[in-house]
Amino acid sequence: AGEPGEPAGEIMKLIRQYQNEDGLASTLMLSQTYNFVEGFFFAAERLGRFQLLMNWCFEQRDARRLLEVCKRCGTSDPSLWVQALSFLCADDGDHMEEISEILQHMESSDLVPLLMVVEALEQSKGITVGAVRSYLQGQFRRLTDSVEVSRGRAGQDRQEILRMQQEIVALRTQAQVFQHKKCCQCGLTLEVPAAHFFCGHSYHSYCVPADGGCPRCSSEALPKVANRAKREAHARNAEEFFKYVQGSSGDKQIQCIGDWCKFGAFDAGSEQVAEQIDDEG
Structure with a gap:
C-alpha cells in the first residue's frame, strides 16, 4: 500500500475492503510507517x-x-x-x-x-x-436564567414546606373528620372495627397490611422514606464530603457542594460537618 506513485484513491479502495479490527490495525500501522495520512485517519477513527x-x-x-x-x-x-x-x-x-x-x-x-x-x-x-x-x-x-429558575424552584419548595408544616400542626391540634362509608381497599361498606388514617383513607381492619401503613399512600411514601434515610446516612460521612470537594477544581467545587446539599449534608450530622469546616479553615 505504500509503493511510491500508487494512486491514493486505489489504496483507500483496498483499505475499505478490510474493515475488521485486525485489518484496520494493520492499516493503521502501515499508514503510520509510510506516512499515508488518509489511511491513518480512516483506520484510527474507526478503531x-x-x-x-x-x-x-x-x-x-x-x-x-x-x-x-x-x-x-x-x-x-x-x-x-x-x-x-x-x-x-x-x-x-x-x-x-x-x-x-x-x-x-x-x-x-x-x-x-x-x-x-x-x-x-x-x-x-x-x-x-x-x-x-x-x-x-x-x-x-444562561447562568442568569439558571439562577432565576433555581430561585423560582426554591420559592416553590418553601411554599410546599410551609403548607406541609401547617398540615402537620392541623393534624396534631384539630379533630379529623372521617366520612368514608366504604373501604378504600375493597370497596365494601365499612364496619367496626375500622382503621382510619390521617391521610383521609379508611379501611376494614383486615384490609390493612401487616406493616400497618395506608395501602394507598405507603407505595408512594416508602420509597421516599428509604431515599431520605440513604441521603442522611450519606451526609453523615463528613470526611467523604470534603474528599469529594477537594478532588474537584474550579466551579466544579460549587457543583459538588450543591450535590451534597441535596444529600442533606448540612442537615444530618451538622456538628461533625461544622467541625470539619473549622479544621479546613
Whole structure:
C-alpha cells in the first residue's frame, strides 16, 4: 500500500475492503510507517483511536484538520473539543476563526463549564474580550436564567414546606373528620372495627397490611422514606464530603457542594460537618 506513485484513491479502495479490527490495525500501522495520512485517519477513527488523530494534528499544527477531527469524533469523546481549544489558545499561530467555531459549538452543546473555557482562553496572548464577547454574553445569560429558575424552584419548595408544616400542626391540634362509608381497599361498606388514617383513607381492619401503613399512600411514601434515610446516612460521612470537594477544581467545587446539599449534608450530622469546616479553615 505504500509503493511510491500508487494512486491514493486505489489504496483507500483496498483499505475499505478490510474493515475488521485486525485489518484496520494493520492499516493503521502501515499508514503510520509510510506516512499515508488518509489511511491513518480512516483506520484510527474507526478503531476509536481519537487521541492518535489529535496528537498528529498537534504535531503538524494543522488547525483545520484538528477541527474536523472534533466535528467527526467529538460526539463520542467531548474532551476532544477541550483539548483543541487549549492547543489553539496556546499555539502562536492565528487561530481565531477555529477558536470562534469551537466556542460556538461549546455554547450550543453546553459542553464545558465557563471557568474551564476562560482558563483555556487565558493561554492565548492574542485573544481579546471583544473576540469572545458573544460567547461570554451567551454564557452569562444562561447562568442568569439558571439562577432565576433555581430561585423560582426554591420559592416553590418553601411554599410546599410551609403548607406541609401547617398540615402537620392541623393534624396534631384539630379533630379529623372521617366520612368514608366504604373501604378504600375493597370497596365494601365499612364496619367496626375500622382503621382510619390521617391521610383521609379508611379501611376494614383486615384490609390493612401487616406493616400497618395506608395501602394507598405507603407505595408512594416508602420509597421516599428509604431515599431520605440513604441521603442522611450519606451526609453523615463528613470526611467523604470534603474528599469529594477537594478532588474537584474550579466551579466544579460549587457543583459538588450543591450535590451534597441535596444529600442533606448540612442537615444530618451538622456538628461533625461544622467541625470539619473549622479544621479546613
